[in-house]
Structures are given as structure tokens and as C-alpha cells.
Amino acid sequence: MPDTDEFDIYGAALPLEYEADLDPLLNRIGTRLDGARCVLLGEASHGTHEYYAWRAALTRRLIAEHGFSFVAVEGDWPDCWQVNQSVAGDPRAPRDPRDVLDGYRRWPTWMWANEETARFCRWLRDHNAGLPQGRRAGFYGLDVYSLWESLRAVIAYLSEHRPEHVEEAMAAYRCFEPYAEDPQSYAWESRMVPDDCEDEVLALLTRLRRPIGSGNPADELNAWQNAEVASGAERYYRAMMGGGAESWNVRDVHMADTLDRLLDHHGEGSRGVVWAHNTHVGDARATDMRAVEMINLGQLARERHGRDRVVVVGFAGGHGNVIAAPRWGAPAEVMPVPAPMPGSLEALLAKEIELDHALFIFSDGPDQDWLTARRGHRAIGVVYDPDCDRRQFVPTVLGDRYDALCWFAWTSALVPLHGETVPLGELETLPSGV
Missing domain, CATH: 1.20.1440 (de novo design (two linked rop proteins))
Structure with missing residues (x-):
């Protein structure tokens, strides 16, 4: 017979195999009248197919069924603006947003110049084509570079x-x-x-x-x-x-200000989706970031818009493969992701959850131990060394950091559109490479 902690985890796991399995999460997000205005969707790496694919699947439904106004990503504003022009049908822009993404040259290009993002942006252009100009969903960059x-x-x-x-x-x-x-x-x-x-x-x-x-x-x-x-x-x-x-x-702070500016631009009743690393969207107050006076986008969104108007979805994976670079500015490689560190959140889920893909939706003020205990939670950046994987775990109180979690026991590498040609990325600050 499993102990209480194990039983709580197993009973909370929902299947995540088909897009229809996202229905409980859509219900948690709610409608335009009584639901979240901002939905922040994370990733535990910048190079995992499952994170990008399921994030896109949820976003398609939020836009098509719930009237969300835009997607704002952890990317450069000028590059993403060109994508925005394409998906919005601007006659000055290329018709195929994949061509715009394929033109990305700032390292690390694979973050957005990949097949998963191109597939979503093509869908977004087709979706927008049937709508009047004022109702077309946008695609924007939140970041401070460029x-x-x-x-x-x-x-x-x-x-x-x-x-x-x-x-x-x-x-x-x-x-x-x-x-x-x-x-x-x-x-x-x-x-x-x-x-x-x-x-x-x-x-x-x-x-x-x-x-x-x-x-x-x-x-x-x-x-x-x-x-x-x-x-x-x-x-x-x-x-x-x-x-x-x-x-x-x-x-x-710049990311949070940009999100608010986009909500204002899209007008009363607008709703936004954010795509960024877990370290940006998961509330910093539920991690060791708080001890060194670091804040992040997820914390600021909750403080500015209210906890009931923001839904934060984290992503986590067991083992498999990822796209990353061995050092700053180096070409991307497919790297192995080892089994998670003992005692971590990922190790707990790998042991207790029989589903290969699972969705967890947390209640307000959860009291289950697995949601209130502090455990390491893996965070892989654009620079990664599988031999040093134990350093990649951020101490996290899961139920405070996110409102929901998508779990994948096995992960695969995303598919870049092209190789690195001009390594011009800026150095990141801690947490490294996210």
C-alpha cells in the first residue's frame, strides 16, 4: 500500500496523450469573463521537443477557443516582430513565417528557429487569415537583448x-x-x-x-x-x-513591463500567453532565488494582475535527449539527459507515476507533502554538460511555484531549422543559460 505522499501524487496524475486531455487545464484557466488574463507556459530546457509541442498545442486551443490575443516569447523583439508581421498577414512580410524563423542568426538560434515553432507559426497565420485585422493574434518577443x-x-x-x-x-x-x-x-x-x-x-x-x-x-x-x-x-x-x-x-522586469504593454496594446479584455523557461515563469518566491533577492516574470505577473488572473504551468522531464551547447557560442548538439538526481522532483515523479505523459493541476493552498516540500527541480539552459547534471536542480516548492505541471518521463530533442553560423549571443546572468 503506498504511503500518503505517493497516493496523493498518483491520484493527482491526469493522462496527457491527446489535445483533448488538456480540457481540465483549460477549465482551470477559465473564460474571458472569469478566468486568467495571463497564462505563463514554461519549459525545463530550451531544446526539448515535448515542451515546445505541448506548449504549442495548449496555445492553439487558448487562441482558437478562448480568444487569447497574443503569444509573447523569451526572444528578441526585432526578430519576433518580423514573425508577428508574417502571422498577422502584413503584406510587407514573408508569407511563410518559417522563412522568417529560418533567418534567425543570433545565437542560440535553435530556441526559436526550430520546426516546432515554425509549425505553430504557420498554424497561427492560417488562423489569423480568417479574422479581421483587429482580432488577429500576435507573436512578440519579451527579451531585453538586441x-x-x-x-x-x-x-x-x-x-x-x-x-x-x-x-x-x-x-x-x-x-x-x-x-x-x-x-x-x-x-x-x-x-x-x-x-x-x-x-x-x-x-x-x-x-x-x-x-x-x-x-x-x-x-x-x-x-x-x-x-x-x-x-x-x-x-x-x-x-x-x-x-x-x-x-x-x-x-x-523588462519582460513583465513588455507583457503589460502588449495587454494594453491589444485593448480591454485582451489575454496573453507567455512562452519562457521555468526559471522565468515559475514564481521566484518558491525557489532559492528569493534568498538572493532575485525576482522573475512569474512573480511580477502574479503581483501585478492577481493570483486568480494568472495561471503558471511548469514543465518537467525524466531522461532522454536535449538540444544544447557545450559552451557559450558553440554549435548546438543533441545531448543525453541522464536519469534525475535522487531526491529531486523528477526522481519522485519517475518512480511514482506510471503514465509516460501526465498533467497535474494544483488546488489553491495545496497541503500534500509533494507540493509543499522543497525538492530540486531540473533546469537546463542553452549551455549544458550532462556530466554535471546534478548542478541543474533548483530547490522548489512545487505548489507555490506553479498552478499546474506537465510531466514527460522520456524527452526528445527538438529539431533546429539550421546550424549555428554567427555566434553573437549575449552572456546570460544566473541562473546560467536560461
Whole structure:
């Protein structure tokens, strides 16, 4: 006879084999009138097929059946904006969003330039094609990188719509120009000689926060957000050299602000889906991040919108394969993921759950031991060493970190669209590579 903890786990497991098995989770998310406004969908790695495929399956249903307005991902704004134009049917964009994703060149490209994301974006374009412009679902990037690309986008926008303000954008661009688009160089120099570009970027941002009057709300959003990215990136790179929690917090506050900006842009009653790593969407207060004063997107979304208006879904896997790189900037490889560390959440689920795929939905204020105890929960980043897998486990109180969990006993690698060609990614702050 199983003990109480084992019985609670086994009784809570729901099958997750078909899209219809997501019905209980959709019921938990609720309708536009009484349900969650934000649904945050995680991943335990940036290279696992099952996480991407099931996240896409749930998002398709949220958009098609529950009227969700957009998907916002842990990706660069300028790159994702091009995808957004394609899925929205903008005549200026490629008809096939796969072509846009295939053009991604910033390392790690496989995060979004993969078959799983391309398949979802093609579905989204087809779905949008039958809807009026104002009801088409968008695809956006939440992240703080792409400083130089965003500045160039702002200059191009102002040159067309308000040339009298181009000089403010050029002043910001010229300030960064000596660093040759090397964020580490800027971060180091501004630390050694505190003569940074903050004033120039803030002047540009102040200008873009006022309506320019181009007549196209989408183009105005793009210009404004690119200025926000430039401002956030400037702060991020300066904070990065100091170590600690500050640069991480700058990045996640930027993500939360961008999510709120997108909800405002899509208007009253809008609802958003987020795709990001578990370390961003799972409430930081339920992990050891809290002890070092780190906050994250999941925590901020709950604080800003209310616990009852945000549903956070974590993802976890046992063993199998993953796409990752052995070091920063290196080409991606298919790597083995070993059996989980004894005593971890994943080890517990692998032992107690007979289902290969399972869904768990937590009640408010759960009192089962497996939901209230602190256990390690695996988090694989873009850089990974299977021999050091034991270092990848984040102490977690599961029932506080998420509202639901998708479990996969065996995982497989996602399928990149192309190999790495230009390793230009920025260094991450702790937790490493997520």
C-alpha cells in the first residue's frame, strides 16, 4: 500500500496523450469573463521537443477557443516582430513565417528557429487569415537583448514618420558606436569609466513614449518597444558586470513591463500567453532565488494582475535527449539527459507515476507533502554538460511555484531549422543559460 505522499501524487496524475486531455487545464484557466488574463507556459530546457509541442498545442486551443490575443516569447523583439508581421498577414512580410524563423542568426538560434515553432507559426497565420485585422493574434518577443538592432529600427521609423526627431535617436546610436556592437565591451567600459549612454537612451525613450502620429498603431508599438529595449539593454549590460541579482532583475522586469504593454496594446479584455523557461515563469518566491533577492516574470505577473488572473504551468522531464551547447557560442548538439538526481522532483515523479505523459493541476493552498516540500527541480539552459547534471536542480516548492505541471518521463530533442553560423549571443546572468 503506498504511503500518503505517493497516493496523493498518483491520484493527482491526469493522462496527457491527446489535445483533448488538456480540457481540465483549460477549465482551470477559465473564460474571458472569469478566468486568467495571463497564462505563463514554461519549459525545463530550451531544446526539448515535448515542451515546445505541448506548449504549442495548449496555445492553439487558448487562441482558437478562448480568444487569447497574443503569444509573447523569451526572444528578441526585432526578430519576433518580423514573425508577428508574417502571422498577422502584413503584406510587407514573408508569407511563410518559417522563412522568417529560418533567418534567425543570433545565437542560440535553435530556441526559436526550430520546426516546432515554425509549425505553430504557420498554424497561427492560417488562423489569423480568417479574422479581421483587429482580432488577429500576435507573436512578440519579451527579451531585453538586441540593443543595436532596436536602435536601428527606431532610426528607420523616425526617418519615415518624424525626421525632426531622428537626431535624438542618432545621439543614442553614436554613443554606443565605439563599442562595435559588443555588449560586454560597453558593460566593461561603463564600469571602469562611468560615462555611459543612459541619458541619450532616456531622451530617446521619452520621445517615443509620446504618440508620433504615424496612423499605424502597430508601427508605433514597434518603435516604442524598440526604444524600451534599448533602455532596458543599456541598464542590463551595465548591471551585468556587477554580478549578483541586479542584471537578472532588470531583464525580468523588462519582460513583465513588455507583457503589460502588449495587454494594453491589444485593448480591454485582451489575454496573453507567455512562452519562457521555468526559471522565468515559475514564481521566484518558491525557489532559492528569493534568498538572493532575485525576482522573475512569474512573480511580477502574479503581483501585478492577481493570483486568480494568472495561471503558471511548469514543465518537467525524466531522461532522454536535449538540444544544447557545450559552451557559450558553440554549435548546438543533441545531448543525453541522464536519469534525475535522487531526491529531486523528477526522481519522485519517475518512480511514482506510471503514465509516460501526465498533467497535474494544483488546488489553491495545496497541503500534500509533494507540493509543499522543497525538492530540486531540473533546469537546463542553452549551455549544458550532462556530466554535471546534478548542478541543474533548483530547490522548489512545487505548489507555490506553479498552478499546474506537465510531466514527460522520456524527452526528445527538438529539431533546429539550421546550424549555428554567427555566434553573437549575449552572456546570460544566473541562473546560467536560461
